[in-house]
Amino acid sequence: MKLILHIWRQKNPSAPGKMMRYPMDNLSHEMSVLEMLDVLNEQLIVKGERPVTFEHDCREGICGSCGFMINGVAHGPMPATTVCQLTLRHFKDGEEVYLEPWRAHAFPILKDLMVNRSALDRIIAAGGYISVPTGSAPDGNTIPVGKGDADRSMDAAACIGCGACVAACPNASAALFTGAKIAHLGLLPQGQPERNKRALKMVAQVTRELFGSCSNIGECEAVCPKEIRLEAIARMNRDFLAGSWTER
Amino acid sequence: MKLDSKIPSGPIQEKWDRARFEMKLVNPANKRKYNIIVVGSGLAGGAAAASFGELGYNVKCFCYQDSPRRAHSIAAQGGINAAKNYQNDGDSIYRLFYDTVKGGDFRAREANVYRLAQISVNIIDQCVAQGVPFAREYGGTLSNRSFGGAQVSRTFYARGQTGQQLLLGAYQALMRQVDSGSVTMFPRTEMVDLVVVDGRARGIVTRNLISGKIESHVADAVVLGTGGYGNVFYLSTNAKGSNATAIWRAYKRGALFANPCFTQIHPTCIPVSGDYQSKLTLMSESLRNDGRIWVPLAKGDTRPPMQIPENERDYYLERRYPAFGNLVPRDIASRAAKQVCDEGHGVGSTGLGVYLDFSDAIQRLGNSVVADRYGNLFKMYERITGDNPYEVPMRIFPAIHYTMGGLWVDYQLQSTIPGLFVIGEANFSDHGANRLGASALMQGLSDGYFVLPYTIGNYLAAARPDGLDANHAQFREAEENVNRITQRLLAANGQRTVDSFHRELGKILWDYCGMARNAEGLRLALGKIRELREEYWKNVLVGGEAEDLNQSLERAGRVADYFELAELLVTDALARNESCGGHFREEFQTPEGEALRDDANYSYVAAWEYKGPNQEPELHKEPLEFEHVHPSQRSYK
Amino acid sequence: MNGKKAVMAVSGFALFGFVNVHMLGNLQVFLGREAFNRYAELLRAEPALLWAARIVLLTMVILHIWASWKLMVLNKLRARPVGYVMKRSIVSSYASRTMYWSGPIVGAFVIYHLMQFTWGVGGTSHDPKDPYGNVVHGFQVIPIAIAYVVAMGLLMLHLYHGAWSMFQTLGVNHPRYTPLLKRFAQVVSIGLFLGFSSIPASVMAGLIQ
Missing domain, CATH: 3.90.700.10 (Succinate dehydrogenase/fumarate reductase flavoprotein, catalytic domain)
Known part of the structure; x- marks a missing residue:
């Protein structure tokens, strides 16, 4: 099959960028979008041109490295799918396909489709953990956790930190990412002692990173490859408000 | 070289206790004076770096990904074993130990495996406390499933994302230390050489993957938790970025490489x-x-x-x-x-x-x-x-x-270079010739959380901080070495891309040194690999510049190492005239087509020593003794 | 940031409550001149209460505007300084994406509304003794009546999203009840539109004279 790619090309963080056109031929519909870029890059290298820089690693949808906008949608047209698992059978022969990097103040572009997402790490560092030094844990079965709580905690914990929620949000808000971690830990008994404080500290970091605020529109939920729900954001809001009252 | 595995004396149940008691300790107030480098931020490296930070050491942690949360441990799906016997189905530390030694086809060290089984129970406790959302029964207790190679249900899991959840637990513990200032993260930084000063590992040389800058980092001890080398086959289940460069360059600096042919x-x-x-x-x-x-x-x-x-x-x-x-x-x-x-x-x-x-x-x-x-x-x-x-x-x-082989380490997880510790899949480890399912996560976390924090202290207690800095001649030499390799790769400016070479190399290995191997094919492979390697250095086309974000150059350096590693892998497969675990030599099989081990002649760890470019590596043997699990033909009939 | 969101939600909630009560009061226009004028008088019967209500409402309006202004500067100017070449929305409602437009326009409308019916400087005839007459005369000017209907449409859009969104912001979300809440927001916002618009529409149609 054929596709006509339009890819954002930018040499470095400070250089201006632009969309460039790359017609592709002889593609197989079983290829992933990333494999298509591999093929393109091989061709570019042989032609002596600069290959397209994009981030990727596990290529099985779990590491969260990959991700860019495809035709205006984070991770492309298939729900619950990262670009590494998005096969070309979801595109029409001859389709024009636009690839753009995530865009947010907190995600500066490094090169082409690659952005810097360290801000997400700093949000976790601010409080996205349970403070339990190695060796100080009681037996695993000491604290029972109801199956419902464990399952819902797991739903939120499935976040891969890809940044699609930020990219899709008109406000470039990191609420879904932050809410997912707060919900994951806050739903477990182990996470209770630091629950409110955690929300305060993480939200403060989100603010420092200049992510936008959540206006509850739900674009993040729609593009999330792990289908994390807006409920997680409500939980963050709740813990934040509770923390604003209880913490001093 | 005499390989000393430093296995403590005494009954197997008491060896780890004894070792811990005999180890020297670093005074809490002195810990911050020691610098430790941890390369890799997966289950092993991440857990180790977090634990060192908690103890008070000064830690620098490096990973090539943009965040430590993306290490390939994250892709492990099925679960993690532990001898909790929560299911009351007859499990015990001894049974996990037994299953693992047997599953490894009697090519693992008994003492290490026993320690692993002992620690397995602590790992579950630690991870639960960190908030890993393991699957639960309705009553709130932890749920288990069964896994290949075992007849008890001892595998703990978090849906099909156990590796992800365990890694996030370690990652969060690590980020807590980053926040507290005890650990400094260096993401998007690849280790490209090990620096050995006066016979001790004293630092690493890295390449900043964004700027292309080559930098040196000094430390009192270096820990490699850089994963396996499965990507030498090009097609594997590893992440695209997973690579062997760190362990390979450490090998070239004197660390022995054990059992490279044990690939799963x-x-x-x-x-x-x-x-x-x-x-x-x-x-x-x-x-x-x-x-x-x-x-x-x-x-x-x-x-x-x-x-x-x-x-x-x-x-x-x-x-x-x-x-x-x-x-x-x-x-x-x-x-x-x-x-x-x-x-x-x-x-x-x-x-x-x-x-x-x-x-x-x-x-x-x-x-x-x-x-x-x-x-x-x-x-x-x-x-x-x-x-x-x-x-x-x-x-x-x-x-x-998965690759069971890796850098040789003793019971303290120290390689043959003092001060260089190797953990997780990167070491030759506890799995012998075959790893059982749900055991890799167990080993990575065991090494990182519960073994290395003790053993590294034992090493550091005897090594005083001495104010060595990165201007030392050995660092200069290592940096020049790295630059030389880069320049050679860029200068070749040939016709073929890095990936096309890698794919061809992988095909050779898969065809001749994959699921079944024979002497003739292995010899053929050796010739083909050498030929292809020669062509590589003449005809590779990398493109771009050294001091820039250059993904093709990153791959080129890794593939250069794969060529050498592939040769060692095949050499080891050729030298091991038996079939065991993941190493199946067609000449050595039972009439029913099962693997035929040769315990009389091959019950050893094959540890290879680098002897210089284009020199045959030297084989050292660490004999394996089985006091508890008697070698028998594995039977799963 | 989250604090400002909460301010938005709480002040929004108060204004939402006011709008509902206001509509119910206004609908008394259908009961005839006498009833409506009596209701208007009743509202002004106790100046202390009236002023208390006005101050609360004004405070809520100021808080709502202040928080949305702060968040808008963050969201629209700072959080994503460079936009996409191509961007598509998948699930979000038109209403939710246009809060920053519907809000200020409704705000401007409110000012005119006060000018017209409270201060009597809206350009239509004004008799403080006869609010009923003011309504009828005001809406007999067709462009004004249409403008009112359009403004109510925007208010409907604003509340279509806002009336459930405030619960989410305050941390209330449940897989079973949130869909009901969204339904509630839709029904109420459409109801408000119909209720409010029925007055200028009726005047234009000559049903109220």
Whole structure:
């Protein structure tokens, strides 16, 4: 099959960028979008041109490295799918396909489709953990956790930190990412002692990173490859408000 | 060189206790004066760096990804073993120890494996406390599932994302230390050389993957938790970025490389579909709990699977191994799949595939229970292949997955270079010639959380901080060495891309040193690898510049190392004239086609020493003694 | 940031409550001149209460505007300084994406509304003793009546999203009840539109004279 790619090309963080056109031929519909870029890059290298820089690693949808906008949608047209698992059978022969990097103040572009997402790490560092030094844990079965709580905690914990929620949000808000971690830990008994404080500290970091605020529109939920729900954001809001009252 | 494994004396149950007592301690107030470098931020490296930080050491942690949360441990699906015996089904530390030694086909160190089984229970406790959302029963207790190579249910899991959840636990602990200032993270930074000063590992040279800058970092000890070398085969279940450069360059600086030929083929991966294929996707081994593996009885049967009646199917694992059935260890399941495909029973367009069928399980348990257990795996399968496993059997084929071999370490996890510690998949470790499912996570976390924090203290207590700085001649030499390699790669400016070489190298290895090997093929492979390597340095086309974000250059350096590693891998396979675990030599098999070990001559760890460019490496043998688990032919019938 | 969101939600909630009560009061226009004028008088009967209500409402309006202004500067100017070449929305409602437009326009409308019916400087005839007459005369000017209907449409859009969104912001979300809440927001916002618009529409149609 054929596709006509339009890819954002930018040499470095400070250089201006632009969309460039790359017609592709002889593609197989079983290829992933990333494999298509591999093929393109091989061709570019042989032609002596600069290959397209994009981030990727596990290529099985779990590491969260990959991700860019495809035709205006984070991770492309298939729900619950990262670009590494998005096969070309979801595109029409001859389709024009636009690839753009995530865009947010907190995600500066490094090169082409690659952005810097360290801000997400700093949000976790601010409080996205349970403070339990190695060796100080009681037996695993000491604290029972109801199956419902464990399952819902797991739903939120499935976040891969890809940044699609930020990219899709008109406000470039990191609420879904932050809410997912707060919900994951806050739903477990182990996470209770630091629950409110955690929300305060993480939200403060989100603010420092200049992510936008959540206006509850739900674009993040729609593009999330792990289908994390807006409920997680409500939980963050709740813990934040509770923390604003209880913490001093 | 005499290899001293430093196994403590005494009964096996007390060795670890004794070792811990005998180890020297670093005064708490002095810990911050020691600098430790941890390379890799996966389960092993991340857990170690976090634990060192908690103890008060000054830690620098490096990873090539943009965040430590992306280390490839994250892709482990099925679970983590622990001898908790929560299911009251007869499990014990001793049984986990026994299963692991036996599963490893009697090529692992007993004392290490016993320690691993002991620590397994602490790991679960630690991870639960960190908030890992393990699967639970309705009453709130932890849930278990069974896994290949065991007859008890001892595997703890978090849906099909156990590795992800355990890694996030370690990552969060690590980020807590980053926040407190005890650990400094260096993401997007690749280790490109090890620096040895006065016989001790004293630092590393790194390349900043964004700016291309080469930098030196000094420390009192260096820890490598950089994972395995499965990507030498090009197609594997590893992440695209997983590489062997750190351990390989440490090998070239004097660390011994043990059992490189022990590579694990995972039986349940999605088959290859085309030349452009960049990696293989694993489907968790846990699928074998409820899925039944079969091929058509008739050769070249191209009917759709659902039209093949029951009596024209061959459930070959259940037929050949009635006791373990579809749950035989990975090496056996993989080889059996290769055999039936070689005989012409394979399915799919390439004939390289077998069916993994859930129709019985769906009938017995209903769609919803099956969805609860495997829903996300089924979804993933459908995403990639377009087939719905609820209706059509999955097609699977073995793929390179894990490497049991790695840098040689003693009981303290220290390599043959003092001050260089190697943990997780990067060391040759506790799995012998074959790793059982759900044991890699266990080993990574055991090394990182509970072994290395003690043993590194023992080393540091004897090594005073001395104010060495990065201007030392050895650092200069290492940086120049790295620059030289880069310049050579860029200067070749040939005709072929790095990936095209890598793909060809991988094909050679897969064909001659994959699931089955023989002396003739291995010799052939050796010649082909050398030839291809020569061409590589003359004809590779990298493009771009050294001081820039250059992904092609990153790959070029890694592939350069793979060529050398591939040669060592084949050399080791050729030297081991027996079949054991993941190493199957066709010349050495029983009449029924099972692996035939040679305990009299090959019950040792093969540790190879680098002797210089184009020199034959030297083989050192660490004899293995089995006091507790008596070597027998593994039988899963 | 989250604090400002909470301010938005709480002040929004108060204004939402006011709008509902206001509509119910206004609908008394259908009961005839006498009833409506009596109701208007009643509202002004106790100046202390009236002023208390006005101060609360004004405070809520100021808080709502202040928080949305702060968040808008963050969201629209700072959080994503460079936009996409191509961007598509998948699930979000038109209403939710246009809060920053519907809000200020409704705000401007409110000012005119006060000018017209409270201060009597809206350009239509004004008799403080006869609010009923003011309404009728005001809406007999067709462009004004249409403008009112359009403004109510925007108010409907604003509340279509806002009336459930405030619960989410305050941390109330449940897989079973949130869909009901969204339904509630839709019904109420459409109801408000119909209720409010029925007055200018009726005047234009000559049903109220």
